[in-house]
Amino acid sequence: MVVPIAYYLVLSAILFSIGVAAFLMKRNIITIFMSIELMLNAVNLTFVAFAHRWHQVSGQIFVFFVMVVAAAEAAVGLAIIIALFRTRSTLNVDQVDLMKL
């Protein structure tokens, strides 16, 4: 049985929306970080789904790139989070607002 592509897309959209909602609502920077990963993976799911549907391998390859970037981002991001925690002793993003005018 072939799963219709719409199912994958709907699932992907749901995952992405959860990611966005979490990003907007959560204050803990680590949770925010995780929600970003969730959004990335939602997108990855659509890539894979379309690659399967159209028998195009490039979509699959793109997923690897996204994963690599996500891994790099995680490395840098976690380093920033640690540095942030050391200096400000908090993970609440609402208190990290030095950049505003």
Next chain:
Amino acid sequence: MTSSLHLWLIPLVPFAGFLVNGLLGRRLPKWLVTTVAWVATLIPFLQVLNIVLHYSSLTLPYTENVGTWITAGGFHADFAFAFDQLTLIMLLVVTGVGFLIHLYSAGYMAHEEGYWRFFAYLNLFMFFMLTLVLAENFLLMFVGWEGVGLASYLLIGFYFTRDSAAKAGIKAFVVNRIGDFGFLLAMFLLIAHFGTLSFGQIFTQVAQHPELQGGFLTAVALFLILGATGKSAQIPLYVWLPDAMEGPTPVSALIHAATMVTAGVYMVARTHLIFDRSPFALTTLAIIGAATALFAATIGLVQTDIKRVLAYSTVSQLGYMFLACGVAAYSSGIFHLLTHAFFKALLFLGAGSVIHSLSGEQDMRVMGGLRKKIPITFWTMTMAVLAICGIPPFAGFFSKDEILYQAFVSPGPVGKIVWFVGLFTAGLTAFYMFRLWYLTFFGESRAPETTHDDHGHEHAHGVHESPWIMLGPLVILAILSVIGGWVGVPEAMGGHAEITHFLAPVTQPVGEAAEGSNSQELLLAAVSVACVAIGWFLAHLMYFAKPELPAQLAAKVRGLYTLLLHKYWVDELYGALIVTPILLLSRYVLKGLLDTGVITGGGLVLGYSAQGIGSLVQRIQSGNIRSYAGWLAIGAAALLLLTYFGFGTHLSF
């Protein structure tokens, strides 16, 4: 085939002198500055003399290409120097008189501030003047042309702390710009038509196309005349030269009498093949020359500043040279240029010596009776006065009579008229020169008890003869003023007119030369000498025999006298017609409207609007990451909706 003459060394040596004195002069002792300046002028002079010695083995015209300067498309200009008979005469004048004036300056400027600066500028002037004379194309000539203008500006404004000197410098520079504009347009026309600026190539092309008459060549010639009137102080651009007397006197002698101001005459003679094709331009030139000669001479009649009299006399004599060129007697013009360089440099240097001996006094009304006190200056000045008035056998007689004779016999429509104007001017010249002579050297001293000191001399200790370093050049120039004319004794007087034959390969006008008879020439000479004698007699009467006469006469013809004393109000006229409107335009339209309004105002509007928009938009920049993310999400959602509902076709992805 001749070996290389190394012409490029001639201008470059003074330039080296300029660099040494200009960059290091402030720290060098005075004697070293003087030595550098002298050597930098002496070497070119010796080199020119060396060329003269080997003259017979030269094939002329000789050109020397030092290197490529500009190559742009089909256009090509080189650092090329040319040498022919005309160049040789100019080189001798510039380096010879220039060297004498360098010698003189060491004495004259000995007590001045900025001694090194003065000599650096003088050497710079020599560099540009020699470039101008040696150039083989219009463009290189223009470099020299502009450069002498720069040197002239710097030297007129030498006493730059004096407001009048600074203003005179600016005036000279700006008025010369107008002439340079004509020169530039002439060059553009030549490039457009011939595709080159090389003298040799242009003249060859002109010679190959005898059908080129008037028209385009008239335009070129008229623009060149505009350039020449600027540099050589002719009507309508003569106004800067009298004011240029603000500079030190040796500068007036070198730049504003002997060399730079004759550049226009040289240029016309150099490019005479163009002028030969345009009778209209030649007539214009003759009229400008004659009008300037007369006009300046009349002003010179009543001036009281010794240097200003000489300045107007320079303008007048330059008018003679233009007159000569205008009747296609180019070699006569150059001949007068040569003799004029001697006697006018001598007059200025003599005047400088007088001024020096009076510790800076320039007003002839307070001179008088100097004959016994400064005898050498007196005698040398006398030679110059006799020469400029055209009393045989002094230099000016031969050159001036040659011009008048050529004007008389010229077939042109204005020949006789300009001859008469020239003749009348000769009488005026005699009058004002002898007036200067009597006022300065004869009668009783009219000096007030305390001589005021506005010339920077700090040694006001009575009238004294100048040192020998100043008198030496005077004596040499006096000798030249006597014998200088003998190179051009006309055949009618038993001479051979050597200079005319010498210059013939360069300046011989195309077409048949007008010839008069010997008796005619002698008669004309007699007439002009008679004119001169009348002028001398009147001057003798008014300023020696009956010194009260001039005041009575001035009272009788008050209107005319005032008109002349105020120089026909030409400065005021130019001021009202040209300078004031330009100043008003600059001040109110360009500065007030354009600069303050558009440029400054526009800048302010941009700046303040950016600030205003920024202060509004900065509220979005909350620093709260989640609010940024929210905006991002809203933006993404909006874009999605747009694509989904397809608002307009221009938002197609």
